[in-house]
Amino acid sequence: MAIKNMGLATVAFIMILAGIYGLGYTDSKIPAVYNYQLAYNGATHTAHTVTFEHAAHAMEYKIACVHCHHTLEPGATAVDETCTDCHANTQMRSFPQAESIPEDERLDYYFLALHDQCINCHRAAREADTWTRAPVGCWRCHLYTKK
Ligand code: HEC
Ligand code: HEC
Numbered sequence: 001m002a003i004k005n006m007g008l009a010t011v012a013f014i015m016i017l018a019g020i021y022g023l024g025y026t027d028s029k030i031p032a033v034y035n036y037q038l039a040y041n042g043a044t045h046t047a048h049t050v051t052f053e054h055a056a057h058a059m060e061y062k063i064a065c066v067h068c069h070h071t072l073e074p075g076a077t078a079v080d081e082t083c084t085d086c087h088a089n090t091q092m093r094s095f096p097q098a099e100s101i102p103e104d105e106r107l108d109y110y111f112l113a114l115h116d117q118c119i120n121c122h123r124a125a126r127e128a129d130t131w132t133r134a135p136v137g138c139w140r141c142h143l144y145t146k147k
Protein backbone atom coordinates (compact mmCIF):
# COMPACT_ATOMS: atom_id res chain seq x y z
CA MET A 1 0.00 0.00 0.00
CA ALA A 2 2.71 2.46 1.06
CA ILE A 3 4.80 1.50 -1.96
CA LYS A 4 1.84 1.93 -4.28
CA ASN A 5 1.21 5.43 -2.87
CA MET A 6 4.83 6.33 -3.30
CA GLY A 7 4.66 5.30 -6.94
CA LEU A 8 1.69 7.56 -7.45
CA ALA A 9 3.41 10.42 -5.64
CA THR A 10 6.46 9.99 -7.87
CA VAL A 11 4.34 10.03 -11.01
CA ALA A 12 2.52 13.12 -9.77
CA PHE A 13 5.86 14.79 -8.97
CA ILE A 14 7.25 14.06 -12.43
CA MET A 15 4.07 15.39 -14.01
CA ILE A 16 4.36 18.59 -11.99
CA LEU A 17 7.98 18.98 -13.10
CA ALA A 18 6.95 18.29 -16.68
CA GLY A 19 4.34 21.03 -16.34
CA ILE A 20 6.71 23.54 -14.83
CA TYR A 21 9.87 22.88 -16.77
CA GLY A 22 8.30 21.33 -19.83
CA LEU A 23 9.88 17.89 -20.08
CA GLY A 24 7.96 17.62 -23.35
CA TYR A 25 10.53 20.10 -24.53
CA THR A 26 12.54 17.58 -26.53
CA ASP A 27 9.64 17.78 -29.01
CA SER A 28 11.49 18.54 -32.25
CA LYS A 29 9.07 21.31 -33.27
CA ILE A 30 10.38 23.53 -30.48
CA PRO A 31 13.27 25.71 -31.60
CA ALA A 32 16.45 25.30 -29.53
CA VAL A 33 18.12 28.55 -30.61
CA TYR A 34 16.88 31.66 -32.37
CA ASN A 35 19.53 33.50 -34.30
CA TYR A 36 17.98 36.79 -35.26
CA GLN A 37 19.86 38.20 -38.21
CA LEU A 38 19.41 41.95 -38.20
CA ALA A 39 20.38 44.49 -40.77
CA TYR A 40 22.21 47.62 -39.73
CA ASN A 41 23.07 50.52 -41.97
CA GLY A 42 25.74 52.13 -39.83
CA ALA A 43 28.98 53.29 -41.32
CA THR A 44 31.29 50.99 -39.41
CA HIS A 45 29.21 47.86 -38.97
CA THR A 46 27.37 45.40 -41.15
CA ALA A 47 24.62 42.97 -40.21
CA HIS A 48 24.55 41.64 -36.68
CA THR A 49 23.00 38.82 -34.72
CA VAL A 50 21.00 38.43 -31.54
CA THR A 51 21.15 34.90 -30.16
CA PHE A 52 18.33 33.64 -27.99
CA GLU A 53 18.99 30.21 -26.49
CA HIS A 54 15.40 29.14 -26.18
CA ALA A 55 16.11 25.63 -24.88
CA ALA A 56 18.64 26.83 -22.29
CA HIS A 57 16.18 29.41 -20.96
CA ALA A 58 13.52 26.76 -20.42
CA MET A 59 15.63 23.81 -19.33
CA GLU A 60 18.84 25.18 -17.79
CA TYR A 61 17.57 28.45 -16.31
CA LYS A 62 14.30 26.68 -15.46
CA ILE A 63 11.92 29.37 -16.64
CA ALA A 64 8.36 28.11 -17.06
CA CYS A 65 6.93 28.20 -20.57
CA VAL A 66 4.00 30.31 -19.35
CA HIS A 67 6.36 32.97 -18.06
CA CYS A 68 7.21 33.99 -21.63
CA HIS A 69 4.28 32.45 -23.51
CA HIS A 70 2.20 34.43 -21.09
CA THR A 71 -1.23 33.68 -22.54
CA LEU A 72 -0.90 29.93 -21.87
CA GLU A 73 -2.75 28.30 -19.00
CA PRO A 74 -0.27 27.70 -16.13
CA GLY A 75 1.46 24.36 -16.70
CA ALA A 76 0.51 24.13 -20.37
CA THR A 77 3.33 23.47 -22.84
CA ALA A 78 1.43 23.37 -26.14
CA VAL A 79 2.46 26.68 -27.66
CA ASP A 80 0.51 27.19 -30.86
CA GLU A 81 0.60 30.97 -30.97
CA THR A 82 3.79 32.89 -31.34
CA CYS A 83 4.52 36.43 -30.17
CA THR A 84 3.89 37.97 -33.59
CA ASP A 85 0.36 36.55 -33.70
CA CYS A 86 -0.61 39.17 -31.13
CA HIS A 87 2.25 41.66 -31.03
CA ALA A 88 1.75 41.82 -34.74
CA ASN A 89 3.36 45.04 -35.93
CA THR A 90 6.79 44.10 -37.27
CA GLN A 91 7.28 47.36 -39.15
CA MET A 92 9.27 49.58 -36.81
CA ARG A 93 12.95 48.67 -36.90
CA SER A 94 14.63 51.68 -35.33
CA PHE A 95 15.23 52.38 -31.67
CA PRO A 96 14.82 56.18 -31.79
CA GLN A 97 11.44 55.67 -33.49
CA ALA A 98 10.34 53.66 -30.46
CA GLU A 99 10.69 56.76 -28.25
CA SER A 100 7.79 58.47 -30.01
CA ILE A 101 5.36 55.54 -29.72
CA PRO A 102 2.58 56.30 -27.21
CA GLU A 103 2.70 54.04 -24.14
CA ASP A 104 -0.58 52.28 -25.00
CA GLU A 105 0.63 51.33 -28.49
CA ARG A 106 4.07 50.07 -27.56
CA LEU A 107 3.02 46.46 -27.18
CA ASP A 108 1.52 46.33 -30.66
CA TYR A 109 5.12 46.19 -31.83
CA TYR A 110 6.76 42.80 -31.86
CA PHE A 111 10.28 44.04 -31.28
CA LEU A 112 9.27 46.12 -28.26
CA ALA A 113 7.25 43.28 -26.72
CA LEU A 114 10.22 40.98 -27.19
CA HIS A 115 12.63 43.61 -25.84
CA ASP A 116 10.50 44.31 -22.77
CA GLN A 117 10.25 40.64 -21.94
CA CYS A 118 13.95 39.87 -22.40
CA ILE A 119 15.33 42.99 -20.75
CA ASN A 120 12.90 43.25 -17.81
CA CYS A 121 13.65 39.70 -16.78
CA HIS A 122 17.40 40.19 -17.17
CA ARG A 123 17.19 43.33 -15.01
CA ALA A 124 15.37 41.40 -12.30
CA ALA A 125 17.90 38.57 -12.60
CA ARG A 126 20.70 41.09 -12.04
CA GLU A 127 19.05 42.52 -8.98
CA ALA A 128 18.80 39.01 -7.55
CA ASP A 129 22.29 37.89 -8.55
CA THR A 130 25.07 40.25 -9.64
CA TRP A 131 27.02 37.33 -11.15
CA THR A 132 24.32 36.36 -13.60
CA ARG A 133 25.25 36.22 -17.29
CA ALA A 134 21.87 37.74 -18.24
CA PRO A 135 22.72 40.70 -20.52
CA VAL A 136 21.09 44.12 -20.13
CA GLY A 137 23.32 46.40 -22.24
CA CYS A 138 22.48 46.72 -25.95
CA TRP A 139 25.77 45.41 -27.25
CA ARG A 140 25.74 42.36 -25.00
CA CYS A 141 22.76 41.02 -26.96
CA HIS A 142 23.29 42.71 -30.31
CA LEU A 143 26.58 41.24 -31.41
CA TYR A 144 28.15 43.25 -34.18
CA THR A 145 31.12 42.28 -36.26
CA LYS A 146 33.29 45.12 -37.44
CA LYS A 147 33.58 45.63 -41.18
C1 HEC B 1 12.54 33.01 -21.75
C2 HEC B 1 11.33 33.03 -22.51
C3 HEC B 1 10.80 31.74 -23.07
C4 HEC B 1 10.62 30.54 -22.42
C5 HEC B 1 10.94 30.16 -21.00
C6 HEC B 1 10.03 29.64 -23.40
N1 HEC B 1 9.87 30.28 -24.59
FE1 HEC B 1 9.14 29.46 -26.30
N2 HEC B 1 9.57 31.17 -27.30
C7 HEC B 1 9.99 32.35 -26.72
C8 HEC B 1 10.08 33.36 -27.73
C9 HEC B 1 10.51 34.80 -27.48
C10 HEC B 1 9.67 32.75 -28.93
C11 HEC B 1 9.42 33.35 -30.29
C12 HEC B 1 10.46 34.12 -30.87
C13 HEC B 1 10.01 34.81 -32.13
O1 HEC B 1 8.98 34.47 -32.74
O2 HEC B 1 10.71 35.72 -32.49
C14 HEC B 1 9.36 31.36 -28.64
C15 HEC B 1 8.94 30.42 -29.57
C16 HEC B 1 8.41 29.19 -29.26
C17 HEC B 1 7.80 28.28 -30.20
C18 HEC B 1 7.64 28.51 -31.70
C19 HEC B 1 6.34 29.13 -31.95
C20 HEC B 1 6.13 29.39 -33.43
O3 HEC B 1 5.06 29.01 -33.93
O4 HEC B 1 6.99 30.00 -34.05
C21 HEC B 1 7.38 27.20 -29.50
C22 HEC B 1 6.65 25.97 -30.04
C23 HEC B 1 7.75 27.42 -28.11
N3 HEC B 1 8.39 28.64 -28.00
C24 HEC B 1 7.48 26.56 -27.08
C25 HEC B 1 7.96 26.71 -25.78
C26 HEC B 1 7.75 25.73 -24.72
C27 HEC B 1 6.98 24.43 -24.85
C28 HEC B 1 8.38 26.23 -23.61
C29 HEC B 1 8.54 25.59 -22.24
C30 HEC B 1 9.19 24.31 -22.24
C31 HEC B 1 8.96 27.52 -23.99
N4 HEC B 1 8.67 27.78 -25.30
C32 HEC B 1 9.67 28.33 -23.12
C33 HEC B 1 10.30 32.54 -25.39
C34 HEC B 1 10.31 31.57 -24.43
C1 HEC C 1 -2.60 35.38 -27.68
C2 HEC C 1 -2.01 36.71 -27.77
C3 HEC C 1 -0.62 36.93 -27.23
C4 HEC C 1 0.52 36.18 -27.42
C5 HEC C 1 0.66 34.90 -28.22
C6 HEC C 1 1.60 36.88 -26.74
N1 HEC C 1 1.12 38.01 -26.15
FE1 HEC C 1 2.21 39.33 -25.07
N2 HEC C 1 0.49 40.35 -24.58
C7 HEC C 1 -0.74 40.09 -25.11
C8 HEC C 1 -1.69 41.06 -24.57
C9 HEC C 1 -3.17 41.15 -24.92
C10 HEC C 1 -0.97 41.88 -23.67
C11 HEC C 1 -1.47 43.09 -22.90
C12 HEC C 1 -1.35 44.23 -23.88
C13 HEC C 1 -1.56 45.58 -23.33
O1 HEC C 1 -1.57 45.74 -22.10
O2 HEC C 1 -1.64 46.50 -24.16
C14 HEC C 1 0.41 41.41 -23.69
C15 HEC C 1 1.44 41.95 -22.94
C16 HEC C 1 2.77 41.64 -23.11
C17 HEC C 1 3.87 42.29 -22.43
C18 HEC C 1 3.74 43.35 -21.36
C19 HEC C 1 3.95 42.77 -20.00
C20 HEC C 1 2.90 41.77 -19.64
O3 HEC C 1 3.26 40.57 -19.45
O4 HEC C 1 1.72 42.13 -19.54
C21 HEC C 1 5.03 41.75 -22.91
C22 HEC C 1 6.44 42.11 -22.50
C23 HEC C 1 4.65 40.73 -23.88
N3 HEC C 1 3.28 40.69 -23.98
C24 HEC C 1 5.54 39.96 -24.59
C25 HEC C 1 5.18 38.81 -25.32
C26 HEC C 1 6.12 37.87 -25.91
C27 HEC C 1 7.62 38.03 -25.90
C28 HEC C 1 5.38 36.87 -26.49
C29 HEC C 1 5.88 35.60 -27.15
C30 HEC C 1 6.78 34.79 -26.34
C31 HEC C 1 3.98 37.19 -26.28
N4 HEC C 1 3.91 38.37 -25.58
C32 HEC C 1 2.90 36.45 -26.72
C33 HEC C 1 -1.06 39.10 -26.00
C34 HEC C 1 -0.22 38.08 -26.42
Ligand code: HEC
Nearest residue numbers: 051052061063067068114117118121122125132133134135
Ligand atom coordinates in the same frame (compact mmCIF):
# COMPACT_ATOMS: atom_id res chain seq x y z
C1 HEC D 1 12.07 35.20 -17.42
C2 HEC D 1 13.46 35.55 -17.49
C3 HEC D 1 14.18 35.67 -18.82
C4 HEC D 1 13.67 36.05 -20.04
C5 HEC D 1 12.25 36.45 -20.38
C6 HEC D 1 14.77 36.06 -20.96
N1 HEC D 1 15.92 35.69 -20.32
FE1 HEC D 1 17.79 35.60 -21.17
N2 HEC D 1 18.54 34.94 -19.42
C7 HEC D 1 17.84 34.78 -18.24
C8 HEC D 1 18.75 34.34 -17.19
C9 HEC D 1 18.38 34.05 -15.74
C10 HEC D 1 20.03 34.26 -17.80
C11 HEC D 1 21.39 33.95 -17.14
C12 HEC D 1 21.56 32.57 -16.64
C13 HEC D 1 22.93 32.40 -16.00
O1 HEC D 1 23.59 33.37 -15.59
O2 HEC D 1 23.33 31.26 -15.92
C14 HEC D 1 19.86 34.64 -19.19
C15 HEC D 1 20.91 34.69 -20.10
C16 HEC D 1 20.82 35.18 -21.39
C17 HEC D 1 21.93 35.35 -22.30
C18 HEC D 1 23.40 35.02 -21.99
C19 HEC D 1 23.60 33.56 -22.19
C20 HEC D 1 25.03 33.15 -22.04
O3 HEC D 1 25.23 31.95 -21.93
O4 HEC D 1 25.92 34.01 -22.03
C21 HEC D 1 21.42 35.86 -23.46
C22 HEC D 1 22.20 36.25 -24.72
C23 HEC D 1 19.99 35.98 -23.29
N3 HEC D 1 19.65 35.56 -22.01
C24 HEC D 1 19.12 36.46 -24.25
C25 HEC D 1 17.74 36.59 -24.07
C26 HEC D 1 16.84 37.09 -25.08
C27 HEC D 1 17.24 37.56 -26.46
C28 HEC D 1 15.59 37.05 -24.53
C29 HEC D 1 14.27 37.45 -25.14
C30 HEC D 1 13.92 36.86 -26.42
C31 HEC D 1 15.72 36.54 -23.18
N4 HEC D 1 17.04 36.27 -22.94
C32 HEC D 1 14.66 36.40 -22.30
C33 HEC D 1 16.51 35.01 -18.04
C34 HEC D 1 15.61 35.44 -19.01
Ligand code: HEC
Nearest residue numbers: 036038039050093094095111114118119135136137138141
Ligand atom coordinates in the same frame (compact mmCIF):
# COMPACT_ATOMS: atom_id res chain seq x y z
C1 HEC E 1 18.29 40.86 -23.85
C2 HEC E 1 18.79 41.05 -25.17
C3 HEC E 1 18.64 42.42 -25.81
C4 HEC E 1 19.08 43.63 -25.30
C5 HEC E 1 19.75 43.91 -23.99
C6 HEC E 1 18.75 44.61 -26.31
N1 HEC E 1 18.14 44.02 -27.38
FE1 HEC E 1 17.49 44.94 -29.07
N2 HEC E 1 16.65 43.22 -29.71
C7 HEC E 1 16.75 42.00 -29.07
C8 HEC E 1 15.93 41.03 -29.78
C9 HEC E 1 15.73 39.58 -29.40
C10 HEC E 1 15.36 41.72 -30.88
C11 HEC E 1 14.38 41.19 -31.91
C12 HEC E 1 14.97 40.76 -33.15
C13 HEC E 1 13.99 40.90 -34.29
O1 HEC E 1 13.32 41.93 -34.40
O2 HEC E 1 13.90 39.97 -35.08
C14 HEC E 1 15.84 43.09 -30.81
C15 HEC E 1 15.52 44.08 -31.73
C16 HEC E 1 16.02 45.35 -31.72
C17 HEC E 1 15.79 46.35 -32.72
C18 HEC E 1 14.91 46.17 -33.95
C19 HEC E 1 15.49 45.23 -34.91
C20 HEC E 1 16.46 45.79 -35.92
O3 HEC E 1 16.13 45.78 -37.08
O4 HEC E 1 17.59 46.20 -35.56
C21 HEC E 1 16.46 47.47 -32.37
C22 HEC E 1 16.51 48.78 -33.14
C23 HEC E 1 17.11 47.19 -31.11
N3 HEC E 1 16.84 45.90 -30.73
C24 HEC E 1 17.89 48.08 -30.40
C25 HEC E 1 18.38 47.86 -29.13
C26 HEC E 1 18.98 48.88 -28.28
C27 HEC E 1 19.26 50.31 -28.70
C28 HEC E 1 19.26 48.29 -27.09
C29 HEC E 1 19.84 48.91 -25.82
C30 HEC E 1 19.03 50.00 -25.29
C31 HEC E 1 18.88 46.90 -27.19
N4 HEC E 1 18.33 46.68 -28.44
C32 HEC E 1 19.01 45.97 -26.19
C33 HEC E 1 17.47 41.73 -27.93
C34 HEC E 1 18.05 42.67 -27.12
